[in-house]
Amino acid sequence: MRSLAIASISIMAIGLTVSPEWAAAQAPQQTQPGQAAPPTRQQPQRALPAPRRPAGQPDAGQTPAQAPGQPGAGAPAQPQAARPAQGTSPQGQGTLPQGTSGGTGPATTATPAPTTTQPAAPSAQPAPQASPAPSTSPTPVATQQPTSTTDGAVPIEMEDCTATNTDTSLRACSRVIEIRRVPRDVLVRAYMNRAAVERQRGRIIESISDLTQAIRLNPRNDAALAERARAYEQQGDVERAISDVSEMISLRSESAAALRERSRLYALRNDMTRALQDLATILETSPQDTATLQQRAALLVRQGQVQRAITDLDSILANERTNAAVLVQRAMLRNQLGDRPRALADLADVLRTDPNHAAALALRTQIEQPQAQTPAAGTPAASLDVPALLQRGLDSLRAGQFDAAITDLNEAIRREARNGMALRLRGLAHSRKGDHGPAITDFSQAIANNIRDADVYVARGLSHLQRRANAQAISDFRQALRIDANNALAREGLRRLGQN
Numbered sequence: 171m172r173s174l175a176i177a178s179i180s181i182m183a184i185g186l187t188v189s190p191e192w193a194a195a196q197a198p199q200q201t202q203p204g205q206a207a208p209p210t211r212q213q214p215q216r217a218l219p220a221p222r223r224p225a226g227q228p229d230a231g232q233t234p235a236q237a238p239g240q241p242g243a244g245a246p247a248q249p250q251a252a253r254p255a256q257g258t259s260p261q262g263q264g265t266l267p268q269g270t271s272g273g274t275g276p277a278t279t280a281t282p283a284p285t286t287t288q289p290a291a292p293s294a295q296p297a298p299q300a301s302p303a304p305s306t307s308p309t310p311v312a313t314q315q316p317t318s319t320t321d322g323a324v325p326i327e328m329e330d331c332t333a334t335n336t337d338t339s340l341r342a343c344s345r346v347i348e349i350r351r352v353p354r355d356v357l358v359r360a361y362m363n364r365a366a367v368e369r370q371r372g373r374i375i376e377s378i379s380d381l382t383q384a385i386r387l388n389p390r391n392d393a394a395l396a397e398r399a400r401a402y403e404q405q406g407d408v409e410r411a412i413s414d415v416s417e418m419i420s421l422r423s424e425s426a427a428a429l430r431e432r433s434r435l436y437a438l439r440n441d442m443t444r445a446l447q448d449l450a451t452i453l454e455t456s457p458q459d460t461a462t463l464q465q466r467a468a469l470l471v472r473q474g475q476v477q478r479a480i481t482d483l484d485s486i487l488a489n490e491r492t493n494a495a496v497l498v499q500r501a502m503l504r505n506q507l508g509d510r511p512r513a514l515a516d517l518a519d520v521l522r523t524d525p526n527h528a529a530a531l532a533l534r535t536q537i538e539q540p541q542a543q544t545p546a547a548g549t550p551a552a553s554l555d556v557p558a559l560l561q562r563g564l565d566s567l568r569a570g571q572f573d574a575a576i577t578d579l580n581e582a583i584r585r586e587a588r589n590g591m592a593l594r595l596r597g598l599a600h601s602r603k604g605d606h607g608p609a610i611t612d613f614s615q616a617i618a619n620n621i622r623d624a625d626v627y628v629a630r631g632l633s634h635l636q637r638r639a640n641a642q643a644i645s646d647f648r649q650a651l652r653i654d655a656n657n658a659l660a661r662e663g664l665r666r667l668g669q670n
Contacts, residue, residue, distance in 0.1 A: 501517050559592075575595070590616045606636045
């Protein structure tokens with residue numbers, strides 16, 4: 171049990187412009203005013219003063235006289251010329267002369283009238299300048315923009331575009347992305363939600379692609395950076411994950427969570443100096459930050475600095491005396507140092523508040539059992555009994571001598587095939603060597619033999635995770651939380667897999 175807890179902590183410490191389409195969407199609207207403007211000059215209001223015109227005077231709304239046979243500038247205003255006036259025929263062909271002088275002379279002006287009115291039909295030929303041609307253009311332009319795709323409007327498809335792992339959600343998000351003529355923040359959400367669905371389905375490359383699009387639309391989107399970092403980690407690209415988290419740190423004024431995440435990633439690549447430096451940066455301004463102290467304690471245990479780790483846990487418990495997870499963790503470390511009385515006192519504090527706390531009960535049982543004497547290293551395994559084999563196997567496991575541990579545990583299991591403790595310890599030895607297939611087999615047999623400890627499920631879940639068997643890992647982490655709702659390792663495993 172002691173070995174399991176320590177190994178689990180160690181595993182946790184190790185394990186981990188607007189687009190051109192957007193600008194183009196607004197271009198069609200810029201041509202509408204130029205198309206609709208010409209009809210406003212066609213208002214026949216100049217004909218209203220006609221009743222006040224003295225006899226023999228030209229209409230104020232008419233243009234100067236034109237040479238016979240020329241359509242002239244006044245040709246487009248034919249509706250005025252068509253109005254019957256004094257001296258005209260009923261057909262409108264005998265129009266009055268349109269001169270600048272006050273003379274009338276009917277005998278001289280009646281003759282050219284038919285000539286000037288003949289071009290009425292061809293006057294409609296210059297369509298770009300005449301009113302009838304542009305007057306029909308606004309109608310098709312208005313119908314080119316459906317309601318759900320207007321700039322500034324949220325498409326109805328967004329109602330179904332969520333991060334839920336369903337085909338409906340995936341189709342809805344894809345539809346919003348295809349529309350594109352939507353507000354930028356809506357498009358970003360669509361990309362992020364589709365990325366979440368893709369990641370849950372194990373399509374990491376597609377998820378990273380969508381998150382990259384979201385970041386391109388909004389380079390300051392730290393949530394998208396965080397998700398892409400997790401996807402990169404899941405893909406095994408720790409360096410790119412660290413790069414994204416570093417970008418998050420540069421964007422955030424409050425970056426404690428991002429610093430903890432980067433510390434975990436540094437530890438994942440065995441860069442313990444930088445991992446501890448990020449945590450120290452947080453503690454400079456927040457010396458009592460519980461999550462940071464607990465994470466540093468795990469890193470210190472991995473480095474063999476158990477007493478320093480206990481000091482960090484002491485700092486947490488000075489303000490949170492009933493924190494069960496921290497009390498159990500400190501009990502493990504005290505027991506590892508041989509301080510059994512104080513380890514049992516920590517467990518008693520936990521069980522006083524929660525008598526059924528599984529991890530505390532299991533650790534107490536192990537501590538209270540008689541301690542077996544570790545046999546000499548050269549003693550043949552065949553000459554030892556099972557308790558001695560278990561004890562020497564545990565000591566070898568703690569010392570990092572995994573092959574020696576497996577040799578003793580093999581002998582113990584040969585004699586007692588259903589010995590759950592031997593199976594669990596051998597599973598840990600295999601997992602620490604990186605042999606996750608045999609480790610999963612041993613953990614499964616231990617569980618089958620009534621070893622219901624949250625840490626066993628966590629250990630098997632971590633081995634599943636290393637083999638990219640995400641569904642099985644999620645199942646084990648959730649089962650661990652059913653046994654121990656405060657198991658930090660199980661929660662961390664689910665978070666890494668995008669599960670809440």
